[in-house]
Amino acid sequence: DVKVTQSSRYLVKRTGEKVFLECVQDMDHENMFWYRQDPGLGLRLIYFSYDVKMKEKGDIPEGYSVSREKKERFSLILESASTNQTSMYLCASSLAYRESRTKNIQYFGAGTRLSVL
Amino acid sequence: GNSVTQMEGPVTLSEEAFLTINCTYTATGYPSLFWYVQYPGEGLQLLLKATKADDKGSNKGFEATYRKETTSFHLEKGSVQVSDSAVYFCAGISGTYKYIFGTGTRLKVLA
Numbered sequence: 693d694v695k696v697t698q699s700s701r702y703l704v705k706r707t708g709e710k711v712f713l714e715c716v717q718d719m720d721h722e723n724m725f726w727y728r729q730d731p732g733l734g735l736r737l738i739y740f741s742y743d744v745k746m747k748e749k750g751d752i753p754e755g756y757s758v759s760r761e762k763k764e765r766f767s768l769i770l771e772s773a774s775t776n777q778t779s780m781y782l783c784a785s786s787l788a789y790r791e792s793r794t795k796n797i798q799y800f801g802a803g804t805r806l807s808v809l
Numbered sequence: 810g811n812s813v814t815q816m817e818g819p820v821t822l823s824e825e826a827f828l829t830i831n832c833t834y835t836a837t838g839y840p841s842l843f844w845y846v847q848y849p850g851e852g853l854q855l856l857l858k859a860t861k862a863d864d865k866g867s868n869k870g871f872e873a874t875y876r877k878e879t880t881s882f883h884l885e886k887g888s889v890q891v892s893d894s895a896v897y898f899c900a901g902i903s904g905t906y907k908y909i910f911g912t913g914t915r916l917k918v919l920a
Contacts, residue, residue, distance in 0.1 A: 696852070723906055732912060733912060734898065734910045734911055734912035734913050735853075735898070735908075735910040737907065737908070740906060740907075742906065750907075782852055782853065784852075784853075786906070796841055796902050796906075797843075797855050797858070798853075798855075798908060799854075799855075800845075800852035800853040800854065801852050802850070802851050802852045803851070803852050
C-alpha cells in the first residue's frame with residue numbers, strides 16, 4: 693500500500709512565524725502535491741512537483757513556497773504565517789502521467805490542520 | 810475553464826436508504842473521473858474511478874457511470890450504512906497531472 697505521511701496532524705503557530713509542513717511518500721512516486729482544504733471551497737492546489745528540485749505553481753501559491761530535495765519528501769513552507777492561512781493542508785503523491793496508464797490516482801496523507809493565531 | 814460541480818450538502822439519510830450524489834464536469838476532451846472519500850480525521854482516499862465514456866466504477870457498494878452525453882458522474886449506493894458517513898469529492902484529471910476537485914458533499918447516515 694502507498695503511504696503518504698504528513699509530519700504533524702495539528703499545528704498552532706503565531707502570525708509572522710515561519711512554518712514548515714513535511715510530507716514523505718514511500719512508493720517512489722514522481723509527482724507530489726500540496727493542497728489546502730477549506731469548507732465550501734474543496735481542495736485547491738498550492739504547488740506541484742514532478743521531480744526532485746522541480747516545482748510548479750498551482751492555483752493559490754501566494755504566501756507559500758516548497759522544497760523537494762529528495763524524491764520521497766516534499767515540504768511546504770509558509771515564510772511568514774498569517775491568519776488567513778489557517779486551514780487543513782493535504783499532501784498527495786502519484787506516479788508520473790502516462791497516456792497508457794489508466795490510473796493517475798493521487799494518494800493522500802491524513803492532513804495537517806494548521807491554526808495561525 | 811475545466812470545472813467539476815457537485816451537489817451541496819449536507820445530505821442526511823437513514824440507514825439502508827438509497828444515495829445519489831450528483832456530479833457534473835466541464836472539460837476539454839474527456840477527462841478521467843474519480844470519486845474520493847474523506848472519513849472524519851483522515852485524508853482523501855480513492856473510492857472509484859472511470860477513465861472513458863460509459864465506464865462504470867464500483868467499490869464497496871458504490872457505483873458511478875461516466876456519462877458523456879450529460880457530462881455526469883453521479884455517485885450511487887443502494888443501501889447506505891452509518892459507516893458511510895464521510896465527505897465525498899468528485900474529481901477529474903485535466904491534462905497530465907492537475908486534478909479538478911468538486912467542493913465536497915458531506916453525508917451523514919443515521920442509525
